Amino acid sequence: xxxxxxxxxxxxxxxxxxxxxxxxxxxxxxxxxxxxxxxxxxxxxxxxxxxxxxxxxxxxxxxxxxxxxxxxxxxxxxxxxxxxxxxxxxxxxxxxxxxxxxxxxxxxxxxxxxxxxxxxxx
Amino acid sequence: xxxxxxxxxxxxxxxxxxxxxxxxxxxxxxxxxxxxxxxxxxxxxxxxxxxxxxxxxxxxxxxxxxxxxxxxxxxxxxxxxxxxxxxxxxxxxxxxxxxxxxxxxxxxxxxxxxxxxxxxxxxxxxxxxxxxxxxxxxxxxxxxxxxxxxxxxxxxxxxxxxxxxxxxxxxxxxxxxxxxxxxxxxxxx
Numbered sequence: 665x666x667x668x669x670x671x672x673x674x675x676x677x678x679x680x681x682x683x684x685x686x687x688x689x690x691x692x693x694x695x696x697x698x699x700x701x702x703x704x705x706x707x708x709x710x711x712x713x714x715x716x717x718x719x720x721x722x723x724x725x726x727x728x729x730x731x732x733x734x735x736x737x738x739x740x741x742x743x744x745x746x747x748x749x750x751x752x753x754x755x756x757x758x759x760x761x762x763x764x765x766x767x768x769x770x771x772x773x774x775x776x777x778x779x780x781x782x783x784x785x786x
Numbered sequence: 787x788x789x790x791x792x793x794x795x796x797x798x799x800x801x802x803x804x805x806x807x808x809x810x811x812x813x814x815x816x817x818x819x820x821x822x823x824x825x826x827x828x829x830x831x832x833x834x835x836x837x838x839x840x841x842x843x844x845x846x847x848x849x850x851x852x853x854x855x856x857x858x859x860x861x862x863x864x865x866x867x868x869x870x871x872x873x874x875x876x877x878x879x880x881x882x883x884x885x886x887x888x889x890x891x892x893x894x895x896x897x898x899x900x901x902x903x904x905x906x907x908x909x910x911x912x913x914x915x916x917x918x919x920x921x922x923x924x925x926x927x928x929x930x931x932x933x934x935x936x937x938x939x940x941x942x943x944x945x946x947x948x949x950x951x952x953x954x955x956x957x958x959x960x961x962x963x964x965x966x967x968x969x970x971x972x973x974x975x
Contacts, residue, residue: 665864666867672885673902674869676889681949681952687948697896749806756811759813768818779826
């Protein structure tokens with residue numbers, strides 16, 4: 665039996681932006697709304713969080729902000745996936761070091777890759 | 787025999803990618819399969835391989851392919867938990883043993899989306915089913931343009947100020963906003 669990160673609904677939360685960058689004041693409101701309404705986990709910087717158009721520093725700042733704001737009230741799962749395995753490893757290790765509860769890792773999407781039994785129809 | 791050997795030696799890139807990552811962290815990892823976006827599907831056989839890695843704990847399944855999800859559940863059992871990655875397939879995936887959903891809808895309606903899952907687990911499948919179907923037109927509106935364009939528009943409509951999506955995504959079209967606004971109103975009736 666594998667660890668259960670959460671049971672129920674985890675929100676793939678949007679990242680609010682303004683002209684300066686991530687709008688942390690609004691991000692705090694969204695996170696508080698989610699927790700008040702009884703959400704079971706928050707997934708930060710996934711596809712819905714527009715991680716693909718955030719800089720590495722912005723992603724780190726948003727993930728850290730969510731961890732600090734939640735302060736243990738709900739699990740924070742960081743989207744750390746990407747096309748570059750080494751970069752995914754670095755981001756995931758960093759996320760672990762600041763206290764996220766889990767990592768959501770999308771398959772490589774541009775370079776793609778092969779998988780087990782790809783050629784089984786040969 | 788030779789062909790079999792060639793297949794066996796074929797580089798399993800997805801397994802290599804995820805096993806390298808999992809070696810470097812002790813964080814629980816959720817795989818995310820969304821072939822419509824990525825062009826890459828994680829097959830049930832690959833799930834089975836990956837489920838043998840201790841800190842790969844779950845998959846967010848957004849292939850939309852219920853037959854495949856059933857096969858993943860059958861092959862992996864408790865070694866790979868399943869979360870729906872599609873808001874319109876929460877109940878079907880729960881019925882196959884899923885633990886819940888990683889949701890876009892819940893940005894706007896966290897409590898209702900949570901309740902779809904919890905009513906199911908508490909044995910009130912009918913209530914869960916009705917709530918799933920009630921949300922369907924709204925879910926369609928939330929995905930009528932590329933996610934997260936509509937959900938950001940929806941949050942702005944209900945009083946948040948999440949700004950516009952970043953380029954190359956653009957603001958929701960006017961017809962899209964009209965459709966979304968109506969779907970939000972209908973959902974709240």
